[in-house]
Amino acid sequence: MSRRLLSGVLAGTLMLAGLGGCGIPENTDVQIEQRGPAAETSWSSGRGTEPPTRTASGSDAEAFVRNFLAAAAGEPDRAYDRVKQFIAPTDREGLQDKPGSEVALSVVRLTDDPVIEPDVDSMKVTITVQQVGLLRANGVLTPPLATETTYEFRLVNAGPAGQDDIGFYVSDPPNLLLLSDEALRRFYEAKSIYFWNSDRTRLVPDQRYLSSAVPAERRVSEVVRWLTGGPSEWLRIGVSGLPDRTEMINNATGSDGRWEVNLDMPGVDDQRLEQLATQLAWSLRDLDLDGTLEIKILNQPRKLVDLGEQRSNNQLYRFEEGAQRFCVYEGAIHALAVANELPGMVPVAAEVNRDVVSAGLRRAGGEVLAALVIAGESGRQRLAVGRGQGTVQNFATSESAHAAIGRPVWIRTDGRPSGLVVVDGGLYRFDDQAVLRPVSIGVPGRVSAVAAALDGHRIAVIIGGVLHVAAIGWEGGVPTVGPVRRLVVSLVNPTAVDWAGENRLVVAGSAGRPAIYDVSVDGALETRLREDTGAAATQLSAVPAQLAPPAGSFMYEANRVAYRSNPFQRLEREHVQNVTPPPAGVRAGYPTAPFFLY
Known part of the structure; x- marks a missing residue:
């Protein structure tokens, strides 16, 4: 290693900036509030680009490590050749070539900035990662097989002493092909x-x-x-x-x-x-x-x-109208009015619109499907389900009362209406007569939230504080949930989820502070939407990107207060339609349980 390079390294431990994905520093006053991606392809920034070569970084050790974690990107049949160009000739035998159809890249998310430390004649690199998945040659990101949380390797000079611009080689490399999630975003x-x-x-x-x-x-x-x-x-x-x-x-x-x-x-x-x-x-x-x-x-x-x-x-999805905003205020469903959007009419008859805790509504073939969580005696809750043309007047009520029922969601189907709901920590399906039946998901743990995709064949579900997805089969008109797939995301302890598009989820959880992220259906790609919600979001509702307006918008409830995105704003009583102002000196309550009807 050259004296000039070592002197730069000895000035302090080098930290590789910009590779931490969506990690959030523990202490920062900066907030990034942004719109979610407006289309499914918004994660795709590469167009005809090859990953960087070994010499592209020159004598910049930070850039070299970043490029090494992108070297495997590209067409599978040349992945090993590209990675070997970064590895010292004496260490290349450790990587055994495979046919292009068998190449799989271990996609990792850096949970901290990689550390580069000086040594006698090299530099030691340590990266701390989440194992996100295995990218196979057919373009599928399958669940990860590797379990390592750290990797260590060394950087050695590629040229003779005094010629720092020759760059570096990797010595003692990992025995598998690594690809950072940032490289996945950039080169795929x-x-x-x-x-x-x-x-x-x-x-x-x-x-x-x-x-x-x-x-x-x-x-x-x-x-x-x-x-x-x-x-x-x-x-x-x-x-x-x-x-x-x-x-x-x-x-x-x-x-x-x-x-x-x-x-x-x-x-x-x-x-x-x-x-x-x-x-x-x-x-x-x-x-x-x-x-x-x-x-x-x-x-x-x-x-x-x-x-x-x-x-x-042959349209994928047919929407009868645009999305409309609603909430629960003083125990009843009310329309919400925000700038540049016309409020909708409440599709639930006034005489049954009371004691509501939360609600899930959907349009289907000219009808409105309504599922309401109703508060009863001693705080116990029941599910009320109804359907009607324009306004739902008659509801069937679940036979038993429960301690806690989550926000119900309807599954899009061409047959008899059906939905999913969390009841006392378990997942249940319901029909248009409010009959609740438990759903087997094959994974232990308390269920805290569920959301259904537009196609009616995929769900997202939070089990034991972990985000999962699963497919739904409809044999005989009865929904059957398939094996769940665990998603590896930056957020911990997720509390709420909804679908923001075909392959996108909006997820609330913790990233040091309560936050909301936009996450791909396989967990690999993330975008920060709200870095600090103040308190954990307990309910969340989004408008899929396929529906405009207001595509990409979402609302959530945190600490019994509702908020909207684009722009972020707390929802106040004045946003709630058709309510009587409180008497003088009495503080108005806040709208809760916000949701969209489409």
Whole structure:
């Protein structure tokens, strides 16, 4: 190691800034209040970019470590070659090459700034991490296999003494391919592909990661191969893959708005071709691909698809109206009015709109579905469920009273209305007659919150203070929750969750202080939305990005006070519609349990 480099290192321990993901310092007066991503692709900043080379950082040790944690990014078949360029020649044998289809990258989130310490003839690097997941060659981020919380390696000079600009090599490297979550954000694009549910009435999104280094002419082929390979493991209970033995014949070809895909697809008929056309049209949307796509089966032209028209004729989600804000005030549901938004009409009849603790409402086929948590004697609670055209007047009430019932959520389904709710720490489903039945989730722990995705086949659930996701199957019209998948996120002790888009969650928890984050459905990508909510958020409701306005907005309750985002504002009595002002000298209460109806 050169004297000049060592003198710089000895001046103090080098801390690698900017790699801590969304970690929040213990003491800071700075607050970052920002809008959540407005679209599903907002996490995708890379476009045709390769990860940095070993020499790109010059003699900057901090930049070198940052680049080393990004070296594995890119196309899988060259991942080992890229990483080996960073490793000292004498240490390269420890990394055994694998075929591109078997390459898996261990995605890690740094929980503290990496530390670089001087040694006799090298520098010791220590990184402290969360194991986020395993990024496989098919673009799926699966649960992590590694359990290490720290990694140590060394930096040695790449050139002779006195030539600091030659850069560094890694000595004693980790025996696996590491990828930081920041590198995942920078060098991959989050994409949604779609699979039909079991009865082929609705498409369900499946998040994948596409290397931004993949050239444009091969991106269509990558997406089609993802579809032929089948859905992510955690989704299988709720979706159907393509017919067994479906394969792509050669790569997709095309340019100037016309593409061809050639498949071997056993048992395909006209109906299945139409469904495949819709599946492809939506799965290729994130590639900004319009124009026409010709589907061939065993080299024979079978269907010509106008991609834009196919999407227009087969909408993923149909909304009858925009989202409207409501809350609970003095035991009744009231509309909320905020700037530039017209308040809605309360869709619950006045004679039954009383003793309400929280509520979940949804529009479905011209009807309004309403589920209310009603306070009774001695503070015990019951669930009341009703449906109606415009205004819900009649409610069925659950047979038993309970100590605590969480905010109920409706599951989008084409059959009999159904929903989920947390009752006394357990997960239950309910129907339109308020009959409660326990739901088996296969994981021990107290359930504290649940939220349902727009597609009606995925949920997020907080169990034992840990965030999970799961798929829903609908065999015989009865929802069955599949195995839950634990998400590794920066927030600890999450308290509330809702879906902010197809593959995005808004989550309340603690990051040193009570906070709210935007989190990807696999837990890998995070955006800080609210760094300090003052107290833990106990209820949270969001508007999915697919619905505008107010797309990306959310509301929450903390310490019995409600707030809204965009901009952040405490909701006061004057925001509540159709209430009588309190007598002179009497302090008005605050609205609670805010929610959206859409």
